[in-house]
Structures are given as structure tokens and as C-alpha cells.
Amino acid sequence: MRKYVIRRLLGMIPTLAIISILVFIVIQLPEGDIVTSTLDQLSATGVDLSDDRIQNLRAQYNLDQPLVVQYLAWIGNFITGDMGFSYLYAQPVNELVWERLGYTLLITTCALVFTWLLALPIGIYSAVRQYSVADYTFTLIGLIGLATPNFLIALILMYFGYTWFGLSFGGLFSPEYLNVPWSWGRFKDMLAHLWIPVVVIGTSGMAITMRLMRANLLDELKKPYVVTARAKGVPPLKLLLKYPVRIAINPFISTIGLLLPALISGEAIVGVVLNLPTTGPLLVQSLITQDMYLAGSLIMMLSVLTVVGMLLSDLLLAWVDPRIRYERA
Amino acid sequence: MNSVSLLVSSYRHLRASFSFATFFLLLAHVAVFPSSIQAAEAAYPLAWLAPAQTASQLGINSFSQSPILDESGLPAVEQRLPEDPPVIFPTHAIGSYGGIAHIIADDRGMFIAAEGLFTISPDLKTILPNLAESWSYSDDGLQLTVTLRKGLKWSDGFPFTTEDILFSVNDLQLNNNFMPVTLPDFIGLELYAIDSWTFVINFPKPRPFFINYVAQSPEYFIMPKHYFREFHPDYTNPDVIDERMEELGFSSWSAFMTTSMQKRLFPDLVNQPTMSSFKIESLSPGLYSYQRNPYYFKVDPSGQQLPYIDAVEAQDVRENEVAVAKASTGQLDFAGVRLPTQDIPLLKLGERGSGIKVNIWNRLHGSDLSIQANMNYKGKQKRELFLDVRFRRALSVAINRDEMNEIIYFGRGTPRQVTVVPGSDYFEPEFATAWAQYDVEAANTLLDEIGLHDVDGDGIRELADGSQLSFTVEYVNTETPKQISMELVVSYWQAVGLDARQRLIDRELQYSRSVSGEMEMTVWHADRTTDILFPINPDFWAPRKLAASLAMWSEWSRWYLTDGDLGEEPPPEIRQLQVWGDELSTTMDRERRIVIGKLLLAANAENLWTIGTVGLAPQPVVTSNRLMNVVEFGLWGWDIRYTMPYHPATWYFAQ
Numbered sequence: 001m002r003k004y005v006i007r008r009l010l011g012m013i014p015t016l017a018i019i020s021i022l023v024f025i026v027i028q029l030p031e032g033d034i035v036t037s038t039l040d041q042l043s044a045t046g047v048d049l050s051d052d053r054i055q056n057l058r059a060q061y062n063l064d065q066p067l068v069v070q071y072l073a074w075i076g077n078f079i080t081g082d083m084g085f086s087y088l089y090a091q092p093v094n095e096l097v098w099e100r101l102g103y104t105l106l107i108t109t110c111a112l113v114f115t116w117l118l119a120l121p122i123g124i125y126s127a128v129r130q131y132s133v134a135d136y137t138f139t140l141i142g143l144i145g146l147a148t149p150n151f152l153i154a155l156i157l158m159y160f161g162y163t164w165f166g167l168s169f170g171g172l173f174s175p176e177y178l179n180v181p182w183s184w185g186r187f188k189d190m191l192a193h194l195w196i197p198v199v200v201i202g203t204s205g206m207a208i209t210m211r212l213m214r215a216n217l218l219d220e221l222k223k224p225y226v227v228t229a230r231a232k233g234v235p236p237l238k239l240l241l242k243y244p245v246r247i248a249i250n251p252f253i254s255t256i257g258l259l260l261p262a263l264i265s266g267e268a269i270v271g272v273v274l275n276l277p278t279t280g281p282l283l284v285q286s287l288i289t290q291d292m293y294l295a296g297s298l299i300m301m302l303s304v305l306t307v308v309g310m311l312l313s314d315l316l317l318a319w320v321d322p323r324i325r326y327e328r329a
Numbered sequence: 330m331n332s333v334s335l336l337v338s339s340y341r342h343l344r345a346s347f348s349f350a351t352f353f354l355l356l357a358h359v360a361v362f363p364s365s366i367q368a369a370e371a372a373y374p375l376a377w378l379a380p381a382q383t384a385s386q387l388g389i390n391s392f393s394q395s396p397i398l399d400e401s402g403l404p405a406v407e408q409r410l411p412e413d414p415p416v417i418f419p420t421h422a423i424g425s426y427g428g429i430a431h432i433i434a435d436d437r438g439m440f441i442a443a444e445g446l447f448t449i450s451p452d453l454k455t456i457l458p459n460l461a462e463s464w465s466y467s468d469d470g471l472q473l474t475v476t477l478r479k480g481l482k483w484s485d486g487f488p489f490t491t492e493d494i495l496f497s498v499n500d501l502q503l504n505n506n507f508m509p510v511t512l513p514d515f516i517g518l519e520l521y522a523i524d525s526w527t528f529v530i531n532f533p534k535p536r537p538f539f540i541n542y543v544a545q546s547p548e549y550f551i552m553p554k555h556y557f558r559e560f561h562p563d564y565t566n567p568d569v570i571d572e573r574m575e576e577l578g579f580s581s582w583s584a585f586m587t588t589s590m591q592k593r594l595f596p597d598l599v600n601q602p603t604m605s606s607f608k609i610e611s612l613s614p615g616l617y618s619y620q621r622n623p624y625y626f627k628v629d630p631s632g633q634q635l636p637y638i639d640a641v642e643a644q645d646v647r648e649n650e651v652a653v654a655k656a657s658t659g660q661l662d663f664a665g666v667r668l669p670t671q672d673i674p675l676l677k678l679g680e681r682g683s684g685i686k687v688n689i690w691n692r693l694h695g696s697d698l699s700i701q702a703n704m705n706y707k708g709k710q711k712r713e714l715f716l717d718v719r720f721r722r723a724l725s726v727a728i729n730r731d732e733m734n735e736i737i738y739f740g741r742g743t744p745r746q747v748t749v750v751p752g753s754d755y756f757e758p759e760f761a762t763a764w765a766q767y768d769v770e771a772a773n774t775l776l777d778e779i780g781l782h783d784v785d786g787d788g789i790r791e792l793a794d795g796s797q798l799s800f801t802v803e804y805v806n807t808e809t810p811k812q813i814s815m816e817l818v819v820s821y822w823q824a825v826g827l828d829a830r831q832r833l834i835d836r837e838l839q840y841s842r843s844v845s846g847e848m849e850m851t852v853w854h855a856d857r858t859t860d861i862l863f864p865i866n867p868d869f870w871a872p873r874k875l876a877a878s879l880a881m882w883s884e885w886s887r888w889y890l891t892d893g894d895l896g897e898e899p900p901p902e903i904r905q906l907q908v909w910g911d912e913l914s915t916t917m918d919r920e921r922r923i924v925i926g927k928l929l930l931a932a933n934a935e936n937l938w939t940i941g942t943v944g945l946a947p948q949p950v951v952t953s954n955r956l957m958n959v960v961e962f963g964l965w966g967w968d969i970r971y972t973m974p975y976h977p978a979t980w981y982f983a984q
Contacts (some may be wrong), residue, residue: 036837052510060583061508085578090595092578099614108511156651162658169655171615175431175642177676178616275646277614287646290837 005311012307019303020078020296024071027287027295033063034087034291061087074293078300084293088286093297097279102136103172104278107267110194111201112259119206123213124245127221130214142207150204151273157196158274167193170275200270209252216251220244247321254317257309350499373451373960374418377974380458381415384628389416392632395426395621397639403623404486406634411480414628415459417976419958423629424637424981430662430956433646433655434594434617439971440641440663441619442978444549444604446475446494447540451974453752453964454860456540459488460551460604460626470535470917475525476612482624483602487555491522496554500563501590507583514865516541525946535915538865539924545861547969548590553602556740560585606636617643627978637981659683663980665690665965666792670738670810673949688950688959689741693966695858696747696941697809699701700724700802702880704938705846705897709791711800714779715850721937725764727825732767733817734943737810747855747869747941748930750964754860755926763934767942772825783826790826798827802931803830804852805839811852814942846883853878855941864913864922869939870929871910872903881938906932955982 035057058064083093114119122142126135145153161167168174177189220226221244229239268280275281279298285293349418376382384390392414394406403409422718424863448459458464466474501507502515517533532539543550558564560582570582577597579585586631587596594617598609604626607619619641627635646652652667657679668676676687702715702724704879714720730744744762780793792798802819806812815831822829834842842848858868874886879886882903887896889907899907906929914923948965958979965971 030835030837033837036840052512055510056508056512057587060507060581060587062580085580090579093598095578155654158651158654162654168660169658170646170651171644175644175660178642178644179611179613179618193393273648273651275615275648275651276642281647 002324005315008311008314010174012311015307016303018302020075020300023299023303024067024074024292025298027290027292027299028067030290033058034289035061035063070292074296078297083297086286086291086294088289088291088294093294096282096294097298097301100277100279100282103276104264104267107194107197107276107278108262109203110198111205111267114198114202115205118202119209120213120249123210124217124240126210126214127217127248128220128240135214138210142210145203146207147303150200150270153203154196154200154270154273157200161193161196165192167196170273172197174278197267197270197274197276200274201267212251213248216248217244220247250317250321253320254313256316257311257313260305260307260309260312264298264302298323339753341616359774365735372962373975374420376418377420377452377976378452378455381417381627382412383415385413386633387430387630389630389632392634394623394630395637395639397426397621399621401623401686409482409486409624410628410634411478411482411626413448413478413480414634415478416630417627417635417979418630419976419979419981420960421958422784423631423633424915424958424979425984426633426639426981428638429642430980430982432641432643432661432663433652433667434643435646435652435666436661436664437617437619437641437643438592439665440977441605441607441644442973442976443547443713443970444551444606445544446477446550446929447544447547449544449861449969449974451752451963453921453969453974454754456544456861459544464540466537466917467841468917470537470915471532472522473530473532473536475528475530475541477528478626479526480659481604481626483553483555483604484608484622485602486624487553487602488526489553489604491528492525493551493554494528494558495520495522497550497552500551500554500561501552504563506562507586514539535917537917538914541861542865544686545968547966548592551604552586556600556602557586557589609964610640617645617647619643625978635978637979638981656685656951657683659685659953661951662956662982663959665948665950665952665971668949668951670947670949671813672948673739673780676949676951679951682758686952686954688952688961688963690948690950690963690965692809693750693859693946693964693968694809694854694944695749695855695869696745696944697742697854697946698811698814698818698940698942699853699855699878700850700940700942701749701853701879701938702850702878702940703846703848704882705884706849707846708849710796711849714792714798717779718780718936719775721940722764723772723825723829724778724822725937725940726766726768726775727772727821727827728818728940728942729767729821730765730942731946732856733814734963736817737813738943738946742943743945744938745941745944746934747858747939748933749858749860749863749926750945753858753863754923755863755930757927757930760930760934761941761944764937769825776825777828777912781826788826789828797828798848799830801830801832802850802852803834803838804850805836806833807836807855809946811854815852818942818983821943840877842878843877844883846880848880851880853880855939856967858944859966861968864926867910867913867926867929870933871906872899873907873910902932927929934945957981957983 022138035054075159077084083097086096089096122138126138129135158169171178171187172190172193174189177186180186226239226244230236231241264279265283267276267278268284270276271278271280271282282294283298285291286298365653392410416428430440445459447456447463450457460477460481461477464473466473477489477491478853483489498518498520501519502512520528521532522528530539560570562570562582573864574582574585577585589597589601594612596612599611603622606622606625608622610618610620610812621636625635630633646655646667649667649669652664653672653675656663656664656668657676659679673687673689679685680687702721704712704715706712706715734740734744743764746763746765748760749756768808776790781790781798783789784791784795790798804811804815812833819829819831839851843851855869857863857868866874868876869878872882873889875883875886875890884897885899885903888898909925909929913922916922916925950963950965952959956974958981960975963972963975
């Protein structure tokens, strides 16, 4: 077991090294760089995107150095935990990410819990009562959630949040609570705003979870051991939860690993629309403006989380399902 | 990353076809046409059009301050104000202190006006004293002497003197380590101080409009030396600076300095002294808090120190839709920059019950679109075509500007070519109307004359030699409603048998392809069309600059900028434009200046180097009903820094 884990961990190093090079190259591929895009943002307020200004800024930001030098400087620092400097926000990337990571984790975790709490029971119910009215209704609602773009749901919920509850548009706090120390009032205010992003992010994953659960469970329900158990008079609910559900839930455990990167990037678009102080909008902005260190570092974090998440999934799966044995590997 | 960028792009596409406004109107079940929108006659206090009188001239000798400063332990208000503070007359009423203004971060430059040595009059022509008390040019225009007000102080109480000006220009703009390429406006400048209040600038050639530049771009001229000297290698040990930069994360002191100068929102800003009415107090993700600057130098006619409002909270809103929603539901006390023209009906809807007022200002763009056919294009056939004035005229008269005005601007814009605004000294009505009529027949005749005929009968004109003709307009949908406009323009061109296509490109591509002359055709917006910036930079009328906004003659500009080393030598009539452009910005003779300015504009009216559509477009400016002293009608644009002539420091909240 330990040997297996160590081997997997060592295997990550070349993977991540290759990813880092690819990331760096891909970010640089499009025309322009952070200088043209920051100047361009300023040009929205009238500063002209002229040649002399661009040359000056490139020199000031050390962007006139060769790509290899820039890469080595970045990755060297990244390993030591210094993710470099965001030109876009004129702040060290570490600060930017850390001040947003807490809210990101909070929102995505709540959304995940929300999804699973609703989707799994509904999935089970739909499988057990296949083709019932309720099955169709839940499926329909789930598919609407899947098919509607997240940002549209976000806008609609913001509208109702405003007209029904008088919530301010966007953000996690009302303006009066934005910049004050934590208090009970601030916490309540946050909860009042939190449900919108949670529901928006949650509904997008709901349909998939629901349908997967339903399909997996349907497969299991038809198997002979279920029939046998039922014939032997095992109480239906106990039978359902103890055997087929446990098996049907395996695929979710194997995808838990993929949830880790989603913690950072999952709410990107919703975050932009809802003005959330999270990492998603950072990622979007940095990619659009080619803010190299910020984008590169965020994507590297995503990659590390993906690789680690996959390992966790494998370990969890082996732990939950005794049929899967890792010794051989 | 794939999924993210995919999401981003699909989101952008969806968003392009769907605005929050549409959605809001659907839910609201009513579509209100803004019948009450009227371009009100401009009415400003006369005092705004002349140099501000000072307290002593008006006999004001007692001053008061906001109650929140009473217990602050600061020196008395008389000691914080300059020796003889300028008095600003509010447009409606003397205000009272207090309140927090809620805005979005992008509007901070409008709510908190930039303060510089000079300021701009609402007549869009006159430069007025501000931090400087007076100035004078030598007769030959080679020397400018400026006198500052005495006793001005930075927001930390440190005196503001000529030291700061010298530092900003000599140690920064003219320093090769900071600016490897000196900005054109600074080349050859010599600056020295006579005393703490008087400095002199010597120019290599006459620069009558240098004061316009200083007024419009104040940031370059006032950097607090006492603060930034700690970051400048001429004043501080470079090792110490490196250490500080390491802490702040900047790659170099010059990057730090530039970021500060651009007033970007970053952590160190809270320490940096300012001369503006508000000083940034804290930054957190999503919110920037400003407090009144206790050392602000202006007072009102009753001796109250400005500004009236105590604090500003600017929220970080990156989506136009969200900004519009916030503004229309009364959650912002002032909003403008993120409000698109198309959302005027929605905002007007918000006037009922949301406690807001929607003022319709006019944008200062001479034309919302500057359509540019690349006359230096590398392909020979197309270059010849674009060089042919008949072709450009045909493109222009094929456009139905009145229809565009109705569809996009609710009929409140002005159909016009790319030229200066009507009040300008250089304006003649025909500059705006030349070849701006809608005349399909004339367009067809012109195209026939060039030899573009539909040979194969498919409804599309071919080139004279029978080969296919199609051209693509590449542009970025930014600042003005370009996409919706171009959809109409392209359809007009197709109606006269031209196979015109359009393609949205990335912002960076716009710059690189424009500067290298690779685009066939592009669209930008025609700003810099008032008497403040037109005489310095007649950019749309003479090829003297390489920029994303000027794609019609990159090679002629390059030739000009490199003294003939690179690029292509322009033909005599184009060379003449460059000569006029140079003369316009250097002649001290006012009569001559106007003659040349008109020659430049007339040349465009005749030749259509760039084609305009609709200008002076309506710009919604939303204010809370409680916010007083905001002018009902103003002009909205970069030339005058949006609100600079309208004195935002006099805005206050009704009790």
C-alpha cells in the first residue's frame, strides 16, 4: 500500500513538469500579452494603445526577456511556494489566491452538499419508481437545470432575490457588510446571499448526479442477488440501502478526485456574473488578459489538485469497495 | 483549462445574443420607449467657465469642515486649506456634509475627478487654473511659466510644491531607466523650478497646447516626491528598493511607479498621498473604500471645505449586465461608464420606484464608429481599391445613418462623419454631412465607375478583371455599440453588391494587426474630437501615430515616425496632412491654427480617410434621487475626463 502510494506520487512529478511547460506555452500562444491587455483596459478609459507606451511597459515588467528565462523563473518560484506576481491586479499571486480561497471552498462545498443531498435521494427514488410521474418530473427539472446556462440561472435568481427578498445584486454581502469585521449580522447577511451561488452551481451538477444514480441503481436492481434477497423477505428499504445503493454509489466515489479541481474553477462563470470574491473570476480574467503568472499558477494548482484527486479517488474506492484490490497494482 | 476557456467562449457567445436588459423587460412585461429623453440645453453656472475665484476675492474668511473631521486631531481647517483656496460654485445649491456614495469601481474616475495643474471648462475649449494659479507662454511659444497656488498640501499634509512636478517629469518621464522610450509629448522638454511655487518648461518647438495635455492627463505631472523618492534609485539605495519591491512583489521599481501612476487598484495605494477629493482607505476583494481627503484644496461659496460627501464605496463589478441591474434598481448613487446606450429603456423603467434619475448626456465621440479601409494594405488589388476615393465615398453613401440612429440610438444620436464636435472652433457643418447622405443610387454609380461590375450575375460585384471581390471588417466590440452597428453597415454594403463580411477579433489582435497593417478594414470609435485634444493629436486626420485605433495608414505613419527609415513614403497629399498636423500643434498664431485645423478636417470630408456613422450618442448617467448638484445634461468623454468640468466635489446628499 505504502509502496503504491509512493510510486503514484513519484509518477506525478514528470506529469506535472510536462503540464507546467504546456501551460506556459499555451498561455503565451495567443497574440499579445498582459501589457497590451492592461493598456487595453486602460484604453477603455481613454489611454491610447500606442507603440511607445507598450515598449515602456514591456521593459518595466521584464517581459522583453526570452521565454525560457521567464519560464524557469516562474516554475522555480512556484516550487518554493511563491506563485509570482499578477500584473493585472498588481499584487503577489499568493495574496490574491489566499484571500479568495476561503470563500471559494465555502461556496463549492455547500454546492456539492446541496447537489448530493438532493440528487442522490431523488436518483434512488427515480430508479425504484421508474417511469412514475415523479420520476419524469424530477428528470425534467434536472434536465432543465442541466440545459440552462449557469449565468442565466444566476441572473434570474438575482432578480428574484432582489424583488422578493431585497437582496443586493451580486456579491456575497450587502454593501453595508462588505468591509466590516465578522459579526453575527455579517454571517447572517452572507447566508442570505450564499444560497444563490449554491443553488446555481448545484443545479448544474444535479441532473448528471441524479441520472447517474438512477441508471446505476437500475442496473443493480435487476440483478439476481436483489431478487433473492427480496424473495427471502429482507425488508425493502434495508435491502435497497444496504446492497444495490452501496454499489451504485461507487462511480461517485471514483469521481470525487475530479471535484478537487472544480473547487477552484467550477464557479468561474457564475462567479463573474455574481461578483463573488472567489478564485473562479480570477482565473477567467487572467486567461483573458494573459496575466501569465496568475493564470499559470492557477492552472498549475488545478493540475496538482487533479492529480492528487485521482489518487485519492483510487484509494477511497479501494477502501469502500473491497472487491477492488490495489495490491496487484 | 480547456473546459474553462470553452465555457468562457460559449458564455460570451450566449451573452452576445442575450442581455440582461432583454431579460428584465421580458419579466417586467412592458417595453417602455424613453419618451421623456431629451437632450436638455446645457446650463452651467457662469463661474465654471472662468478661472475659479479665490476666497479672498469673494471676501470669504472663515472656513468650516465636515463634522466627521471635528474629532480627528488634524490641524484646523484653515491650516489644511491653501493660503487662498479656490471657490467652486455648485450648479444648484450649497450642499451639506455627510453620506456614503455607492458606486462601481469603474466609475471612480468619474465620481472622484482627477485633479491636475489645470482643469477643463465645460465649454470644451478653455483650460482653467486648478492646482496652478496661473501660467504664461513666452511669445515664441518655447517657454511656459507656471505658478502654483501657495500652501497646497497632499492628503497626508505634506506641502505640494514644484519639487513634485520636477520629480514627476525630470526623474520619471525623462528618465531612460523608467521610460526607455520617451513619450512624444515629453521629448526635448527642459523643466526647472524658480522657487517652490514657480516652474518653467522650455520646449524644443512651440507647444501652445501643452497645457491641454497637462489638463487632460494630470497623472503624469503630479507624483508626490516625498513618498515616491523612497522607491526611486536616484534618491534611495537600490538594495533597499529591491527589498521593498520583493515585499510588494513587483519586478522593478519602474513597474511599481507605473502602476501607481495609472491609479490601478492595488494594496500600496492606501499609503500613497493624493490631491483628489477622496483618498483610498482600504481595498478588499470586491470593495474599495474611499474617505474624504481632509487636505482637499477647494471650498464652496459659504466657506465649507469640499467635498460634501464623506466617503465613497466602490464595488468591483465586471459585468455590464450586473452594473445596469444595480443602477436600475437604485443600488448605486452614481453610474455611467458601464451603462450601454441600448439599456436606456430599462434604466428609465427603474425611474419608477427605484429612487433614481436617468440623465441622458451626450457622448463626446465625433462618431461612434470610425470605419477604416486600410489604404496601406499589402494585397495590391485591395490596396488600390481602398485608395480609390470613389470606393470610400460609395461605402459611405451606402450607409443609412438615419436608420442606424433610429435602431441603435432611439433617434437621439446625430448622423455624422468622423469630425470634431459641433461647438469646436474648427467645426464646419459640411465636415459632418459630406458624403453622409443615404444614396444607394450614387453608391452604385460610383462602384460602376471604378469598374466593379456584377459579371456573373450572382448579385455580387467582381473586380474589374472579373476576379472575386470580398473584404472583411475585423474589429473589437468595445466602448461603443460596434457589433450592432456593423451588422447594419455590412447589410447596407451587401445591398449595393459588395461582399462585405465582419469578424470579431481579440483585443490584442486589434493592436498587432492594426500596427502592422494586416487588416483589410476595421472599426474604432472617434474620440479626441474636442478642442482639448484635437489640436494636439489630430489622429484620425493625419498619419502621425501607430495605434490600435488607426488602421487605415500604418505604413505612412511608420514613415513619419521613423523619419523615413521604415514604412512607405506617403503621396504628396498625405504628406501635406502630416505637415499640417505638425503645424497645427506648434503654431502660436490662433488664426492660422484654425485655418489648418479646418484644412485637415476638410481633407477628410472630401477624401473620407475614415468613415463615420452616428456621433454624439446618448449616454445614460444614473444618479440617486438624493444625489444633488449633478448637471442634468453634460458631455461624456475622455477628452474632458468625463466629469472633470462638472465638479463632482460639489455633489451632496439631500437630507
